[in-house]
Amino acid sequence: MSVLVSKKFANMKPSATREILKATSDPNVIAFAGGSPAVEAFPCDAVKKVSAEILDENPVSALVYGVSEGYEPLRQTLKGWLKKRSNIGTDDDSVIITAGGTQVIDITARIMTDEGDTVICEEPSFVGSLNAFRSHGLKLKGVPIDSDGMNIEALEKTIKQNPDAKFIYTIPNFQNPGGTTLSLEKRKAMYRLAKENGLVILEDDPYGTLRVDGEDIPSIKSMDTDGIVIYAGSFSKILAPGIRVAYAVVPKAFLQAFVIGKQVSDVHTGVLNQMIIQRWYEEYDVDAHIEEIRKIYRKKLNLMCDCLDKYCPEIEYVRPQGGLFLWARLPENIDMLDYCKRLVENKVAVVPGTAFMINEDSPCHYIRLNFSTPSDENIVKGIEIMARVLKEY
Amino acid sequence: MSVLVSKKFANMKPSATREILKATSDPNVIAFAGGSPAVEAFPCDAVKKVSAEILDENPVSALVYGVSEGYEPLRQTLKGWLKKRSNIGTDDDSVIITAGGTQVIDITARIMTDEGDTVICEEPSFVGSLNAFRSHGLKLKGVPIDSDGMNIEALEKTIKQNPDAKFIYTIPNFQNPGGTTLSLEKRKAMYRLAKENGLVILEDDPYGTLRVDGEDIPSIKSMDTDGIVIYAGSFSKILAPGIRVAYAVVPKAFLQAFVIGKQVSDVHTGVLNQMIIQRWYEEYDVDAHIEEIRKIYRKKLNLMCDCLDKYCPEIEYVRPQGGLFLWARLPENIDMLDYCKRLVENKVAVVPGTAFMINEDSPCHYIRLNFSTPSDENIVKGIEIMARVLKEY
Numbered sequence: 204m205s206v207l208v209s210k211k212f213a214n215m216k217p218s219a220t221r222e223i224l225k226a227t228s229d230p231n232v233i234a235f236a237g238g239s240p241a242v243e244a245f246p247c248d249a250v251k252k253v254s255a256e257i258l259d260e261n262p263v264s265a266l267v268y269g270v271s272e273g274y275e276p277l278r279q280t281l282k283g284w285l286k287k288r289s290n291i292g293t294d295d296d297s298v299i300i301t302a303g304g305t306q307v308i309d310i311t312a313r314i315m316t317d318e319g320d321t322v323i324c325e326e327p328s329f330v331g332s333l334n335a336f337r338s339h340g341l342k343l344k345g346v347p348i349d350s351d352g353m354n355i356e357a358l359e360k361t362i363k364q365n366p367d368a369k370f371i372y373t374i375p376n377f378q379n380p381g382g383t384t385l386s387l388e389k390r391k392a393m394y395r396l397a398k399e400n401g402l403v404i405l406e407d408d409p410y411g412t413l414r415v416d417g418e419d420i421p422s423i424k425s426m427d428t429d430g431i432v433i434y435a436g437s438f439s440k441i442l443a444p445g446i447r448v449a450y451a452v453v454p455k456a457f458l459q460a461f462v463i464g465k466q467v468s469d470v471h472t473g474v475l476n477q478m479i480i481q482r483w484y485e486e487y488d489v490d491a492h493i494e495e496i497r498k499i500y501r502k503k504l505n506l507m508c509d510c511l512d513k514y515c516p517e518i519e520y521v522r523p524q525g526g527l528f529l530w531a532r533l534p535e536n537i538d539m540l541d542y543c544k545r546l547v548e549n550k551v552a553v554v555p556g557t558a559f560m561i562n563e564d565s566p567c568h569y570i571r572l573n574f575s576t577p578s579d580e581n582i583v584k585g586i587e588i589m590a591r592v593l594k595e596y
Numbered sequence: 597m598s599v600l601v602s603k604k605f606a607n608m609k610p611s612a613t614r615e616i617l618k619a620t621s622d623p624n625v626i627a628f629a630g631g632s633p634a635v636e637a638f639p640c641d642a643v644k645k646v647s648a649e650i651l652d653e654n655p656v657s658a659l660v661y662g663v664s665e666g667y668e669p670l671r672q673t674l675k676g677w678l679k680k681r682s683n684i685g686t687d688d689d690s691v692i693i694t695a696g697g698t699q700v701i702d703i704t705a706r707i708m709t710d711e712g713d714t715v716i717c718e719e720p721s722f723v724g725s726l727n728a729f730r731s732h733g734l735k736l737k738g739v740p741i742d743s744d745g746m747n748i749e750a751l752e753k754t755i756k757q758n759p760d761a762k763f764i765y766t767i768p769n770f771q772n773p774g775g776t777t778l779s780l781e782k783r784k785a786m787y788r789l790a791k792e793n794g795l796v797i798l799e800d801d802p803y804g805t806l807r808v809d810g811e812d813i814p815s816i817k818s819m820d821t822d823g824i825v826i827y828a829g830s831f832s833k834i835l836a837p838g839i840r841v842a843y844a845v846v847p848k849a850f851l852q853a854f855v856i857g858k859q860v861s862d863v864h865t866g867v868l869n870q871m872i873i874q875r876w877y878e879e880y881d882v883d884a885h886i887e888e889i890r891k892i893y894r895k896k897l898n899l900m901c902d903c904l905d906k907y908c909p910e911i912e913y914v915r916p917q918g919g920l921f922l923w924a925r926l927p928e929n930i931d932m933l934d935y936c937k938r939l940v941e942n943k944v945a946v947v948p949g950t951a952f953m954i955n956e957d958s959p960c961h962y963i964r965l966n967f968s969t970p971s972d973e974n975i976v977k978g979i980e981i982m983a984r985v986l987k988e989y
Contacts, residue, residue, distance in 0.1 A: 208853045209710045209762075215856050239661050247655035254647055262640035266836035268632050302695055302840075302862040309861055313731060317602045318711040335860040338706060369602075443659035445867035447695075460601045463608050467728040468702055469695040473866050474838035 211318065211340035216563075233585040236552035237576040238379070238527055241503065244496040244575075245443045246487070253482035257475065265475040271466040273300025273450070274477035280484045281436075281450055288490070289411075290425040291434060295455040299465060302472045304409050304449040307435035309335045310464035311370070311405050314457065316341055321365045323402075324372040325353050327530075327559030327569070329379045332372060332407065344368065345561045348378065350521050352385030355392045362400050370403040370433075375423060376411040377526025380559045380571040384524055390423050398429055403457075409437040409449075412493050414525035415501035430454030433461075438480055440527070441493055448472060448480050500525070500575060503582065507574040510586035515593060529572040530556075537596055539568055545592050551585045604711065604733035609956075626978040629945035630969045631772070631920055634896065637889040637968075638836045639880070646875035650868065658868040664859040666693025666843070667870035673877045674829075674843055681883070682804075683818040684827060688848040692858060695865045697802050697842040700828035702728045703857035704763070704798050707850065709734055714758045716795075717765040718746050720923075720952030720962070722772045725765060725800065737761065738954045741771065743914050745778030748785045755793050763796040763826075768816060769804040770919025773952045773964035777917055783816050791822055796850075802830040802842075805886050807918035808894035823847030826854075831873055833920070834886055841869050893918070893968060896975065900967040903979035908986060922965040923949070930989055932961055938985050944978045 257265050272278065278298045285291040285298070292298070301307050308331075316322070318340035324333070326345025336343055344365050346357045353373060362368060371393065375385035385393070397404045406423045424434035437449035453461045465471070483489065507529060508522055519532040533539055543555045556569030577585060650658050665671065671691045678684040678691070685691070694700050701724075709715070711733035717726070719738025729736055737758050739750045746766060755761060764786065768778035778786070790797045799816045817827035830842035846854045858864070876882065900922060901915055912925040926932055936948045949962030970978060 208707050208850060209713075211710055212707045212853045212856070215853070237661070242656050242660065245656060245659050247651070247659065250659065251648075251651040251655060254651055255644075258640070258644040258647055262644060263635050263638060266638050266640065266643065266838040267635065268630070268837045302866070305860065306862045314601050314605045317604055317733065320602075331860070331863065334856065338857065338860040340710065444661045445659040447862065447864070447866040457601060460605045460608070463605070463727065464731065467698065467724070467731040468861060469699045469840065470724065471840070473695070473840040473869055476866055476869070 211338065215334065215337055231550055232547070233551045233581045233588070234576050235572045235585055236554045237573050239444060239576045240440050240496070240527070241499050241575045244499050246483070246492060249483055249487050250443070250479060253479050253486060254475070257478045257482060265478050267474065269471040269474045269477070271462050271471050273298070273472060274474060274481060277477050277481040280481055284484070284489070285436070285452065289422055291422055292452050293427070295430055296452050297455075297458050299451045299453055299461055300472050300477055301449045301451060301465065302447045302469060303439060303444075304407065304435050304437035305331050305335060306468060307433070307449060307451040308332045308372070308405065308407065310451070310461055310468060311433050312336050312339045312341060314460040314464045315369045315403060321368040322370060322372055323358070323361050323365065323368050325374065325378060325381065326561055327380050327556060328372070329374060329407070330558045333559075333561065336372070343561045348381050348383050350383055352378065352383050352389050353393065355389055355396070358393065359396060362396060362402065368402060370405050371397055372405045372407065373423070374407045374410075376408055376420070377413065377523050377528070379410070379526070380528050380530050380554070380556070380569075382521060382523030382526060382528055382530045384420065387420050390420065391426065394423055394426050394432075397431055402431070404432045405435070406432055407435045409435070409440050410526035411436070412441055413497060413500055413527065415497055415504055416524040424452060427454070430456055433457065441489070441496065442480065442483065446476050446479065448476050500527070503574045503579065506579055506582050507572065507586065510583055514586050514590035517593065527573055527575040529574060531570050531572055533568050533570065535568070537568070537593070539570065542592065543570060545595065546589065549588050549592055551588045604731065608727065608730055624943055625940070626944045626974045626981070627969050628965045628978055629947045630966050632837060632969045633833050633889070633920070634892050634968045637892050639876070639885060642876055642880050643836070643872055646872055646879060647868070650871050650875060658871050660867065662864040662867045662870070664855050664864050666691070666865060667867060667874060670870050670874040673874055677877070677882070678829070678845065682815055684815055685845050686820070688823055689845050690848075690851050692844045692846055692854055693865050693870055694842045694844060694858065695840045695862060696832060696837075697800065697828050697830035698724050698728060699861060700826070700842060700844040701725045701765070701798065701800065703844070703854055703861060704826050705729050705732045705734060707853040707857045708762045708796060714761040715763060715765055716751070716754050716758065716761050718767065718771060718774065719954055720773050720949060721765070722767060722800070723951045726952075726954065729765075736954045741774050741776050743776055745771065745776050745782050746786065748782055748789070751786065752789055755789060755795065761795060763798050764790055765798045765800065766816070767800045767803075769801055769813070770806065770916050770921070772803070772919070773921050773923050773947070773949070773962075775914060775916030775919060775921055775923045777813065780813050783813065784819065787816055787819050787825075790824055795824070797825045798828070799825055800828045802828070802833050803919040804829070805834055806890060806893055806920065808890055808897055809917040817845060820847070823849055826850065834882075834889065835873065835876065839869050839872065841865060841873050893920070896967045896972065899972055899975050900965065900979065903976055907979050907983035910986065920966055920968040922967060924963050924965055926961050926963065928961070930961070930986070932963065935985065936963060938988065939982065942981050942985055944981045
């Protein structure tokens with residue numbers, strides 16, 4: 204990278220996931236590396252129908268400038284839907300529409316921190332968010348995760364050691380990449396610790412609706428009586444990612460800054476895109492659609508787990524209760540990065556676990572597997588190839 | 597604003613323009629305050645037709661994740677179109693698609709600067725860009741503009757006084773709000789100064805295609821043999837702003853950082869949105885469309901100038917050769933902010949010139965008038981009201 208770019212960008216590398224995604228545009232590669240929803244889960248007919256209606260009835264309304272907060276009918280719809288479905292949002296909260304969930308992460312970092320400040324997050328965590336934090340020149344302090352989410356003792360210690368921390372970043376449901384879900388008890392403990400230490404919680408919940416097993420656990424935002432939680436939800440996984448519509452639920456204290464953060468990022472989210480989502484709510488049963496896609500994911504998750512158990516019993520993982528990802532631990536004798544390279548040579552793409560570490564040079568024996576994007580046939584075939592390559596060692 | 601937000605955000609205010617835009621959602625207010633293209637210039641039928649085709653033929657392709665660089669066919673189309681139309685782009689340049697022009701400004705600031713660095717810009721300048729710079733904690737150094745654009749002697753002095761400056765931000769064509777166009781000689785001088793002093797130029801050109809009078813002047817980017825100019829173009833003014841598609845032409849040295857900057861901002865621009873633009877190029881004559889909208893703007897600009905000359909001869913302005921804005925100087929005896937307030941009370945909205953100053957408390961006798969959004973009837977009516985309110989002083 205040129206010496207001309209900023210100090211905070213000089214050491215940044217493109218997200219390994221997105222670089223691998225690019226490599227896997229080769230249709231002959233079995234993609235366990237992506238994070239896309241299953242294409243059979245996209246409501247294509249609905250998108251087609253509502254788009255045509257919008258552009259028939261009042262095309263100008265979909266083409267003019269919108270306000271930075273988002274399309275007002277959609278904001279109202281989401282406010283009601285989130286309250287009813289998940290008890291999220293108080294009178295002091297506002298729903299702000301963003302262009303994808305990453306933008307909520309980016310805006311929060313921008314408005315809450317100055318260069319050199321610290322963010323506390325799970326380790327491993329979503330590389331896209333880690334890179335957003337890095338791009339603002341922030342220090343990352345990772346807290347290890349147990350099978351029921353962030354280790355709270357370690358969190359407490361990390362908070363004590365980093366008085367310059369501004370917020371805790373967490374993916375409580377079906378964590379990316381860990382697949383773990385933060386227990387109710389730990390959610391309460393995290394909220395209490397944040398409150399006691401003057402920290403904000405950034406609750407990133409793109410997968411919460413994609414539970415395939417067990418009972419929903421209340422979001423941290425639903426406990427937020429103090430206005431210290433910014434909640435991020437998205438339509439990337441329940442409608443489609445290419446439409447780039449997501450939202451933040453923002454407490455009053457941060458609202459003005461958040462709206463300015465959106466304004467300086469991209470003025471407002473595409474109006475047609477927002478109107479498509481709004482009409483989808485008006486004309487279709489979104490909750491019923493979510494139930495349908497849960498069935499697709501349940502089947503795919505079970506298939507991948509069954510194949511791993513059958514063909515790769517030496518690979519360990521904790522079966523997630525939802526989401527899109529499996530976090531799989533290779534046997535000790537395997538060089539993880541070498542294994543990933545050999546898989547690509549054999550036309551299977553997975554994400555090396557190091558991509559999700561705060562320091563990518565840390566030793567890591569994990570890989571992330573996505574079960575939502577590949578076809579059932581390719582899930583079987585891909586895991587068979589993984590088994591065959593394992594035996595080469 | 598809460599003490600919880602970052603130092604760099606603690607003093608930020610929402611853009612006056614967008615706040616006024618919100619106020620003027622009242623349909624009874626004559627909006628001279630916006631920056632929207634004329635709604636009669638939107639190619640609504642084309643958008644409707646190509647959207648239907650995309651969602652008929654291959655809806656999944658419009659709904660899946662895209663790559664951060666942008667939709668490849670559109671990147672190729674723009675590369676060819678920019679070369680042919682404006683001689684922009686060398687083999688070392690890449691076209692990157694963004695969600696609106698502001699995002700080019702924001703990403704450039706993010707990748708080129710660290711908190712506390714300096715950006716040199718015209719004063720007055722587009723408040724949205726100034727706020728994007730402020731949101732990264734940057735210092736702004738303004739250079740006054742003459743009737744032929746940035747004063748070059750002042751620029752040279754500002755560069756000397758600010759060795760920590762990272763780039764020069766300029767709107768060379770029909771500057772917002774000044775309406776001025778940077779002369780060819782000054783473009784060459786600015787390029788030479790940037791090169792000699794190791795500075796990058798961020799050339800923001802959303803209005804360049806909207807010339808209604810005189811001859812096109814080569815862009816600074818077309819002279820960029822050294823790879824030091826990032827060029828920003830947009831479809832907000834030639835197709836429609838609500839679609840949020842713009843682009844940057846980025847030299848090789850900044851490409852990787854720019855793509856990462858896009859990735860951490862919002863992963864990628866909406867795929868359907870990009871495909872609509874691409875199909876528009878494939879099925880329609882974009883250059884012919886631009887000729888048509890130039891006619892609309894020529895008529896509106898002339899109408900507004902004629903009305904000002906007739907009803908408000910005491911208001912001074914330099915007639916712009918294109919763009920969307922008039923920068924009008926009130927008589928000395930008028931309190932500018934008080935006049936703007938009285939206009940709103942009389943159902944006419946204009947933007948106070950202070951909104952475009954680096955320090956909003958600087959004395960300023962100007963207002964910005966937009967002639968593209970209001971109907972012809974409202975242009976006449978609005979200027980009549982402006983004349984009437986002037987006479988109250």
